[in-house]
Amino acid sequence: KQEVTQIPAALSVPEGENLVLNCSFTDSAIYNLQWFRQDPGKGLTSLLLIQSSQREQTSGRLNASLDKSSGRSTLYIAASQPGDSATYLCAVSLVTGGFKTIFGAGTRLFVKA
Amino acid sequence: ETGVTQSPTHLIKTRGQQVTLRCSSQSGHNTVSWYQQALGQGPQFIFQYYREEENGRGNFPPRFSGLQFPNYSSELNVNALELDDSALYLCASSLDRGMDGYTFGSGTRLTVV
Numbered sequence: 001k002q003e004v005t006q007i008p009a010a011l012s013v014p015e016g017e018n019l020v021l022n023c024s025f026t027d028s029a030i031y032n033l034q035w036f037r038q039d040p041g042k043g044l045t046s047l048l049l050i051q052s053s054q055r056e057q058t059s060g061r062l063n064a065s066l067d068k069s070s071g072r073s074t075l076y077i078a079a080s081q082p083g084d085s086a087t088y089l090c091a092v093s094l095v096t097g098g099f100k101t102i103f104g105a106g107t108r109l110f111v112k113a
Numbered sequence: 114e115t116g117v118t119q120s121p122t123h124l125i126k127t128r129g130q131q132v133t134l135r136c137s138s139q140s141g142h143n144t145v146s147w148y149q150q151a152l153g154q155g156p157q158f159i160f161q162y163y164r165e166e167e168n169g170r171g172n173f174p175p176r177f178s179g180l181q182f183p184n185y186s187s188e189l190n191v192n193a194l195e196l197d198d199s200a201l202y203l204c205a206s207s208l209d210r211g212m213d214g215y216t217f218g219s220g221t222r223l224t225v226v
Contacts, residue, residue: 004155034214042219043117043203044156049214089155093211099169101146101211103155 002027004092006104013080014112021075021107023090028068030092035064035075038087038106047088048075080111117206117218125224126194134189134221136204144210145187147179148203150220156203162187163210199225 003026013019023033031052036044048057048064050073056065063076073090087106094100118137126132138145144163148156158171162181176192185206191198201222205215 031212032214036217041201041222044205044217046214046216091156091215099161099163099210100171101148101158101161101205101215103148103157105153105155 002030002092002094002096002100002102004090004102004104006088006090006107008107009105010108010110012110012112015080015082017080017111018076018078019080019109021077021088021090021109023073023075023104025071025073025092025102027094027096028071029096030068030094032093033064033066033073034091034093035062035073036089036091038089040087044089080109082111082113085109085111117204117216119202119204119218119221121221122219123222123224125226128194128196128225130194131190131192132194132223134191134202134204134223136187136189136206136218138185138187138206139216142206142208142216143185144207145181145185146205146207146211146215147187147189148205149173149198150201150203152200159189161210168210194225196225199223 007022035047050066061078089106091103146161147159150156161169181187201220203220205217
């Protein structure tokens, strides 16, 4: 059974700091991994998608890496800003036993001005 | 290009009742998936439809059912509502079973009293 774990559960940093959010998954037979941002009470906004054949993706201040063999992904946020405050979720999609997308519980980030 | 829209945004139902939630997919997308998100947790996968057929299901009882229509819009039906069904219900659409990642709607907040 695929399980997705995100560490840390919560993080508070001063503005300008670079930070790393971690995501681990138990079954390496994924076909992609996606990072999302969620503001309180809102839907999910896609940040980065990494296909199983890729090692990393970048968008602006965000960089996500994927190591399938070790079951890990990291989201790197450079020069954090108060507007980055949100919950960050990672999700893996797999085809074992039918298509499924499994989410972690998220990392709640607070960036202090 | 329109995004994913969900209706209604909020809903209050009584235990034992039935509810139907609706989702319009992003233009060009033929896959829709549904998630339940309890407060403080990551989204839990309910099921996915690809070209009007269910092609993946999470660990939810049969009283959670769905439909996808020829225009790729979708419905989530929940029968015999229980208090624990209170949650944010999220719909996501994608092209070809999620191969290019998912686009989420803003969700429907369901409260069961």
